[in-house]
Amino acid sequence: MSKKKQFTAREIADALVQEGTRRTITGKWSVSFQEIRERFGLDLSADSDAGRFLARELQQEEKINELIMTEDNIEMAYHLEYCPACNQGGAPGIMNLFSLMGCNLYDVHLCHDEEEHRIATITELNQDTLTDEGKAEWADVLEAKVTKVYSGFYGLQVALTGCMAQRLADFSFMLAGYCSEKDYERWVMDEDRSYAQDGEQPEESSQSIRTVNLIATYEEIFQVRQEDRLTDFFPSHGSHFFQSGVTDAQIQPVYEKALAVIEMTDDAYQDEGNPYHQRGEVISRMRDCLLAKEVKLGEEVLFINTEPYAGPGDFSFRGGIVKAIDPLEKTCTMRGQFFDMEDVPLHYILGRYNPDVKGKHYGKENVEVLFGENEAMAQHDLKEAEDRWNALGCEDESQEPVMQ
Numbered sequence: 001m002s003k004k005k006q007f008t009a010r011e012i013a014d015a016l017v018q019e020g021t022r023r024t025i026t027g028k029w030s031v032s033f034q035e036i037r038e039r040f041g042l043d044l045s046a047d048s049d050a051g052r053f054l055a056r057e058l059q060q061e062e063k064i065n066e067l068i069m070t071e072d073n074i075e076m077a078y079h080l081e082y083c084p085a086c087n088q089g090g091a092p093g094i095m096n097l098f099s100l101m102g103c104n105l106y107d108v109h110l111c112h113d114e115e116e117h118r119i120a121t122i123t124e125l126n127q128d129t130l131t132d133e134g135k136a137e138w139a140d141v142l143e144a145k146v147t148k149v150y151s152g153f154y155g156l157q158v159a160l161t162g163c164m165a166q167r168l169a170d171f172s173f174m175l176a177g178y179c180s181e182k183d184y185e186r187w188v189m190d191e192d193r194s195y196a197q198d199g200e201q202p203e204e205s206s207q208s209i210r211t212v213n214l215i216a217t218y219e220e221i222f223q224v225r226q227e228d229r230l231t232d233f234f235p236s237h238g239s240h241f242f243q244s245g246v247t248d249a250q251i252q253p254v255y256e257k258a259l260a261v262i263e264m265t266d267d268a269y270q271d272e273g274n275p276y277h278q279r280g281e282v283i284s285r286m287r288d289c290l291l292a293k294e295v296k297l298g299e300e301v302l303f304i305n306t307e308p309y310a311g312p313g314d315f316s317f318r319g320g321i322v323k324a325i326d327p328l329e330k331t332c333t334m335r336g337q338f339f340d341m342e343d344v345p346l347h348y349i350l351g352r353y354n355p356d357v358k359g360k361h362y363g364k365e366n367v368e369v370l371f372g373e374n375e376a377m378a379q380h381d382l383k384e385a386e387d388r389w390n391a392l393g394c395e396d397e398s399q400e401p402v403m404q
Contacts, residue, residue, distance in 0.1 A: 006041070007040045007042065009050070009054045009056075012036065012042065012054060012057075013057035013060075013061060014061075015040075016029075016031055016036075016058070016076070017058070017061050017064065017076075017078075020078060021063055021078050021082045021083050022084070027065075027077060027078050027080050027083055027103040027104060027105075028075070028076065028077050028078070028103075028104065029075075029076050029078065030073050030074065030075045030076070031074050032072055032073050033045065033073065033074075036054075036074075042054075045071075051069060054074075055069055055074075058074070062079075063079055063082040064076050064078060064079075065077045065156075066106070068358075077104070079151065079156060080103055080105070080149045081149050081150050081156070083103075096143050096145055096146065097110070097141060097142050097143070097144050097146060098127065098143065100149070100158065101125055101127045101129070101142075102127050103126075104124070104125075104126045105124070105125040105126065105156070106124055106125075106156075107121055107122070107156060107360075108121075108122050108155075108156045108158060109121060109122070109152075109158070110122070110141075110157075110158050110160060110168050110171065110172050111152075111157050111159050111160065111168070112159075112160060112161070112165035112168055113147045113148070113159045113160060113161040114165075115165035117165040117168060117169040118169045118173065119154055120169070120172040120173045120176040121154070121155075121176065121363075122172055122175045122176065123176075123360075123362075123375075125175070128189055129189060130187055130188060130189060131186065131187060131188065131189050131235045133186050134187030134188060134189075134235070137186075137187055138187070140163045140164075141163050141168060141171045143162065143163070144160040144161065144162045144163040144168070145160065145161050145162045146158060146159070146160060147160065147161055174188075175188065175375075176375065176379070177374075177375035177376040177377075177378060177379030177380075178379055179376065180376075181279065181280045181376050181377060181380060182238045183238075184374075184375075185233065185235075185238065185279075185376075186235045186238045190220070190374065207242065207248070207251060208270065209239075209277075210269065210270060210274075210277050211251070211255055211270075212231060212239075212240050212241060212242060213240060213278075213279050214255065214258045214259070214262070215230055215231055215251065215254050215255055216231040216240035216279075217258070217279065217282045217283050217286055218254065218258035218286070219254075220372055221283070221286055221287070221290070221371050221372040229243070230243060230246045230250060230251060230254060231243065240279075258286075261286055261289055262276070262282075262285050262286050262289055263289050264276075280377060283372065283377060284345070284347040284377075284381075285347075286371070287346070287370075287371045287372065287373070288330035288346045289330065290370075290371050291346040291347065291371065292327045292330055293327075294370065294371070295322055295325065295332070295349060295352070296322065297322055297323070297324070297325065298321060298322065298323075299321070299352055300319060300320070300321055300352065300353045301319070301320060301322060301334075301349050301350075301352045302317055302318070302319055302349070302352075302353070302361070302362070302364055302367050303317070303318065303320050303334055303344065303348050303349045303350060304316075304317060304318075304344075304348040304350070304378070304381050305318050305320075305334075305336060305341060305385070306341050306344050306348070306385045306388070307339075307341050308386075308389065309336070309337070309338065313386065315385055316382070317350060317362045317378070318336060319337075319364070320336045321334070321335040322334060322349075323340060325346075329343075330347075331343045331344055331345055331346060332344050332346055332349070345381075348381055348385065349370065350362070350369065350370070351367040351368050351369045351370050351373060352367070352368050352370060353366050353367060353368070354367070354368035362378070
């Protein structure tokens, strides 16, 4: 009687990767523990020794970009250059960028096939990334032809032709947050936002735009259920409006809750001198107030440094330790790698480090995003920090005594 072959974890990993890369048309592949048991005679679960050994072998595979083990399955996302069906799209040169976006691209770089241009990392790109308004605005980029998907100097790169190189650069930097907050909201989908239906037009309301902005911000930051929201975002108008049929009686209690969060009275908020009337300013104020109560002393966070690190212009997203919090001024003192930074606005804190959170945020591992932080606002605040530092430097120079 012949003995049944015993497969090693390495052999099983190789077989799964070879099959997945050959058969996937999206760059993703899933295999159940039951299938592994039937094919390889290995009984495993996510928390068993066998499961951990197999996961370790799979994580060492250069073709795998992301690996998740659930209660019943192993889910893999491959680097697309190893997936023939994703690369070709049926025939060389026929697939356009939007078709390729069906593969769910991560940390991807778009490059013109013939011209050099600025490159930006797009952390995630799929067919749901853009709003209808965004798809119309960037139609020429989405229709660009894919000539090659490969691993290059920047990582995963997609070579394209059929549109201007500058448009590819502008599209990439827009998705990386280098655009106005208003344009970002119009063009990029936000899973925390409630959108108006196609063709729907906003109704006039007796409520001020400040009231709409405050309630919309409250609903998004607190992730109110879509069916319970009072506001919708209209990409064609670039603004939030109250949904059709919403009454003042529904608006008032939510408005009062939002006022309590930003620690302001109705009179103070509606006053013309109130600086928090644009959406970005309302978001920053609400995040300031929430973070003042959420962040703890000694906690490690990801934040925007307010002083250059290695030299002029060295501003970025960095890790640091919270040393002090001023709940009245809504600022904190951060301990960076080399020195302390005082009077850091609390909304410059993007997230806290949490070992249970998987994946990357702005290239940093294990970051738990806090209170509706998004890339467009983060890039805006990063530029603001640098501008403030430069202005402070100019003031200091101008105040130096002149020698007679």
